[in-house]
C-alpha cells in the first residue's frame with residue numbers, strides 16, 4: 004500500500020560499510036548500513052560511543068565515502084564524486100553543526116556566519132545582509148560584532164547554527180550539537196532545530212546521546228557496533 | 238574572493254605580529270642589502286663620472302713608474318721627466334689640445350699670521366687648459382713669467398678662503414718658504430673628488446720658478462695632456478707610449494718605465510668595482526632570501542598545523558582544495574611581500590644616509606625596487622607552495638578531529 008505522495012528520498016544509504024585501516028588493524032566502523040531519510044524529516048541518531056554514529060554522519064555529509072555499498076544524495080551517487088565535487092556538494096546542499104562549535108577565533112560572529120557565503124562567491128553587501136538575517140533567526144541580533152571568545156557556549160552554538168543555515172541548505176547535519184551545553188542551553192538549541200524543521204522544512208540529521216534531545220526528532224535510529232539496531236518512530 | 242583571501246592573510250599576519258616580523262627578517266636584510274648597494278653604487282658611479290667630466294674626460298696623465306698594471310718594484314725608482322719631454326709631446330703628437338708638465342710638493346703657504354699646508358705645483362699655462370679650469374679672478378702666467386721664472390702664483394679657492402677670507406687676493410703676496418710670490422689669479426672652485434681630496438687646495442707657480450727656487454732640480458713629475466675633442470684618447474695614448482719609449486731609450490721587449498693613464502680607464506675601474514661589489518652583495522642577498530624563504534616555509538607549516546581544525550571546518554563548509562591552497566599561498570606571499578617592502582624602505586633609508594656620508598648623490602633606481610618586490614613575492618610563492626599544498630591535501634575528517 005503506497006501513500007498518496009510518497010516522501011522523496013533525499014538521503015539513501017544502501018549496504019554501506021566503512022573500514023578504517025587494512026589487514027590485522029582493519030577497523031569495521033560501519034557494517035552494512037541501510038538508511039533512507041526523506042525530505043523534511045528530523046532524524047536522531049543514537050547509540051553508545053564508538054558505535055559508528057559519527058562515521059555515518061561523515062558519509063552522509065560527503066566528508067567521507069563508503070568502503071562498500073552506495074550512498075545517494077538527492078539521486079547523486081556520492082561514491083563516484085571527486086574530493087572537489089564533494090566540496091561543491093557540501094557548499095550547495097549541506098550545513099554542519101559540530102559538538103565543539105568550530106568557530107574561527109578572533110573573528111566576529113558575523114564574519115563566521117559569512118564564511119560559507121564567501122565560498123559561494125556572494126558579494127559583500129548581500130553577504131552581510133544574509134548573515135545578519137541568519138544571526139537574527141537564531142536570536143542573536145545585536146551580537147554580530149562579538150568574537151566567539153566573548154560569547155557563552157550556547158550563543159556560540161547558535162552562531163554555528165546560523166553559519167549552517169545561512170546558505171539555506173537542504174540538510175542540516177548536527178553531530179552531538181548539545182554535547183558541550185547544559186540542559187537549558189541544550190533545549191534552546193533543540194527548539195531552534197525544531198523550528199527550522201517545522202517552519203522551513205529543513206531536513207535534519209542529528210547525533211545525540213541524550214534521549215531528551217532525541218525526543219524532539221520524528222525518528223530515532225539506534226546504532227550498535229557499526230550497524231542499525233533499531234528504528235523508532237514517534 | 239581574492240580580496241577576502243588577502244584581508245584574511247593580513248589578519249593572520251597581524252595576529253602573530255612578532256612571529257611574522259622575525260620570520261621575514263631574512264628577506265628584509267637581503268632586500269635591504271641589495272637596495273642599499275645598488276643605490277650607493279649608482280650614486281658613486283654618477284659622482285665619479287661627474288668628477289671625470291670636471292677633470293676633463295679627454296685628459297691623459299703621463300707618469301714615471303708602472304702604475305697599477307705592472308708588477309712594480311722592478312723599476313720603482315724610474316727616471317723623472319724633463320721639460321723637453323713635454324715639448325716633444327706637444328711637437329710630435331697629433332691631436333693634442335694642450336700639454337702641462339708639472340712638479341709638486343706640499344708646503345706651508347703663509348700670509349701674515351695665516352698659514353696653510355697646501356700642494357704647490359709648478360706648471361705652465363697649459364695646466365688650466367688641460368684641466369679645463371676657469372679662473373674666478375685674475376689671469377694665468379704669461380710667457381714672459383714662464384720663461385724667466387717670476388715669483389708669481391695662482392691660488393686655489395680653498396687657499397684663497399683660508400688666507401684671504403673675503404678679500405681680493407690679486408696683487409697681494411704670499412710666502413712659500415722664505416720666498417714671496419705675487420698672486421696674479423684665483424682658480425674657480427671644483428670641490429672634492431670622489432676619493433675625498435680637495436681639488437681646490439693648491440697653489441700654481443711657473444714651472445721654471447718651482448724648479449729653480451723650490452725644488453732645486455729640473456725634474457718634471459707628471460705631464461698632463463688633453464686630446465682634442467673628438468680625438469680617440471686610446472690612439473693618443475699609444476702614440477705617447479711610442480714616443481716616450483724612444484726618448485727614454487727603452488730596448489725593444491723591455492717594459493715601459495712610465496705609464497699613461499687614461500680617464501676613461503678610471504671610470505671603467507670604478508664601474509667594474511661597483512659591479513663586483515654588487516655581484517657579491519647579490520650573492521649575500523640570495524643566501525638571505527633563501528634563509529628567509531625557509532623561515533617562511535617553517536612558519537607556514539606551523540601555521541597549517543595550528544589551524545588544522547580551521548582548515549577542516551572550512552572544508553566541511555565547502556572549501557575546495559584550491560580555496561585552501563590559495564588561502565595559504567596568499568598568506569605566505571603577503572608575508573614575504575611585507576618583508577620585501579620593509580627591506581626596500583630600510584635599504585633606501587640606509588642608502589640615503591650612506592650617500593650623505595660618502596658625499597655621493599642619492600640615485601633612486603626604480604628597476605631594482607621592482608625587482609625586489611618581484612623577488613620577494615616569488616620567495617613567498619616558492620616556499621609557501623609546500624605548506625599550502627599540505628593544507629589543501631588534508632583529509633577533512635582528520636582535520637576536524639584534530640586536537
Ligand SMILES: Nc1ncnc2c1ncn2[C@@H]1O[C@H](COP(=O)(O)OP(=O)(O)O)[C@@H](O)[C@H]1O
Nearest residue numbers: 023024030032051052053054055056057058059
Ligand atoms: N579515522 C579513523 N581511523 C580509524 N578508526 C576510526 C576512525 N574514525 C573512527 N574510527 C573508529 O571507528 C569506530 C566508530 O567511530 P565513530 O563513528 O566516531 O563512533 P561514535 O561517533 O558513534 O562514537 C570507533 O571505534 C573509532 O575508533
Ligand SMILES: [Mg+2]
Nearest residue numbers: 056057058178
Ligand atoms: Mg561521535
